[in-house]
Amino acid sequence: MATVAAGCALAVAGCGDDESSGGSGGGGGGGGSEPGKVAVLLPDSKSSVRWETVDRPFLAEAFKAAGVEATIQNAEGDKATQQQQAEQAITNGAKVLLLVNLDSGSGAAIAANAKSQDVKVIDYDRLTLDTDATDYYVSFDNERVGELQGQGLVDCIGDKQGARIAVLNGSPTDNNATLFKNGYDSVINPKFEDGEWTEVADQSVPDWDNQQALTIFEQMLQKADNKVDGVLAANDGLGNAAISALKQRKLPQIPVTGQDATLEGIQNIVNGDQCMTVYKAIKKEADAAAELAIALAKGEEPTAKTTPIDNGTEKVPSVLLEPVSVTKDNITEYLGEPDFPTKEDICAGKTAAKCKELGI
Numbered sequence: 001m002a003t004v005a006a007g008c009a010l011a012v013a014g015c016g017d018d019e020s021s022g023g024s025g026g027g028g029g030g031g032g033s034e035p036g037k038v039a040v041l042l043p044d045s046k047s048s049v050r051w052e053t054v055d056r057p058f059l060a061e062a063f064k065a066a067g068v069e070a071t072i073q074n075a076e077g078d079k080a081t082q083q084q085q086a087e088q089a090i091t092n093g094a095k096v097l098l099l100v101n102l103d104s105g106s107g108a109a110i111a112a113n114a115k116s117q118d119v120k121v122i123d124y125d126r127l128t129l130d131t132d133a134t135d136y137y138v139s140f141d142n143e144r145v146g147e148l149q150g151q152g153l154v155d156c157i158g159d160k161q162g163a164r165i166a167v168l169n170g171s172p173t174d175n176n177a178t179l180f181k182n183g184y185d186s187v188i189n190p191k192f193e194d195g196e197w198t199e200v201a202d203q204s205v206p207d208w209d210n211q212q213a214l215t216i217f218e219q220m221l222q223k224a225d226n227k228v229d230g231v232l233a234a235n236d237g238l239g240n241a242a243i244s245a246l247k248q249r250k251l252p253q254i255p256v257t258g259q260d261a262t263l264e265g266i267q268n269i270v271n272g273d274q275c276m277t278v279y280k281a282i283k284k285e286a287d288a289a290a291e292l293a294i295a296l297a298k299g300e301e302p303t304a305k306t307t308p309i310d311n312g313t314e315k316v317p318s319v320l321l322e323p324v325s326v327t328k329d330n331i332t333e334y335l336g337e338p339d340f341p342t343k344e345d346i347c348a349g350k351t352a353a354k355c356k357e358l359g360i
């Protein structure tokens with residue numbers, strides 16, 4: 001993962017490019033690329049580094065290992081682009097779409113078009129609401145992700161009375177952001193209601209855009225007269241935006257939450273700027289989705305154990321994995337996981353001394 005991440009950082013444009021993997025090779029002769037049997041549609045590369053640095057390589061690896069042709073494309077946040085990518089993939093012979101939607105409306109349109117052409121659709125990580133055209137959903141228990149964030153903040157704030165909390169939610173168009181919020185609200189709202197904590201702000205960040213998060217959080221600080229004691233940030237990118245704003249104002253470190261166990265997030269934890277992140281074993285998610293896609297692409301009945309999740313229109317057979325909470329005290333437990341940042345990367349440069357202090 002570390003190598004792939006570095007490659008993407010060096011050539012960001014290349015990261016969003018179409019990629020083919022697997023298949024039996026140049027059986028079709030000539031120079032043309034083989035039609036993909038599975039098409040993966042990633043959402044963007046900025047709302048979280050996970051899509052390009054973790055999901056893409058592990059999905060590519062899984063399809064390659066199975067000898068199934070797959071193309072992986074990134075819509076870079078553009079719904080029309082994603083729609084075109086889906087249509088093009090189907091034209092090129094894709095029999096299965098693995099879709100990370102940009103919102104439920106555009107996702108449902110992609111799924112309906114696919115269904116009309118007998119192409120299967122797997123919702124990858126984000127559930128598409130109100131559609132009868134998706135076949136499977138693979139993700140994490142996302143309310144649980146939110147609960148871990150809420151509990152993480154509670155633990156980091158400790159017994160400080162009257163803590164002033166700012167909340168940075170994910171994109172309102174992402175069903176996951178709703179689930180995360182349901183999860184953390186169930187933990188932190190009682191604190192606001194009983195007057196133990198005060199909520200100074202609660203705002204959603206459109207498209208999970210880290211740049212907008214910075215502006216939003218600066219305004220939150222401005223309005224709160226810099227008096228903020230903790231931030232519930234829905235992922236590491238939003239958390240880092242809050243941390244940057246605090247640093248710009250030379251304010252002291254306060255508990256900030258996150259999600260995705262990104263290299264930046266883990267380093268922020270080691271440096272004391274962030275109090276926790278949620279680690280989701282993305283390789284397991286990629287493998288579970290690939291396994292379903294491969295079976296469907298071969299016309300087989302998938303054997304995975306599923307649970308039904310209601311998307312508003314119908315119950316979608318789903319595979320949901322368990323997230324875990326990571327703080328400075330248990331980082332070492334996850335070092336060595338294939339989708340967790342490496343010790344070398346975490347403890348590089350300025351972070352080295354802090355790693356030593358923490359025994360990492």
Ligand code: BGC
Nearest residue numbers: 047048126174176208235260
């Ligand atoms: C994913 C998170 C990610 C966020 C922004 C969510 O749907 O579950 O892992 O941080 O989107 O891309």
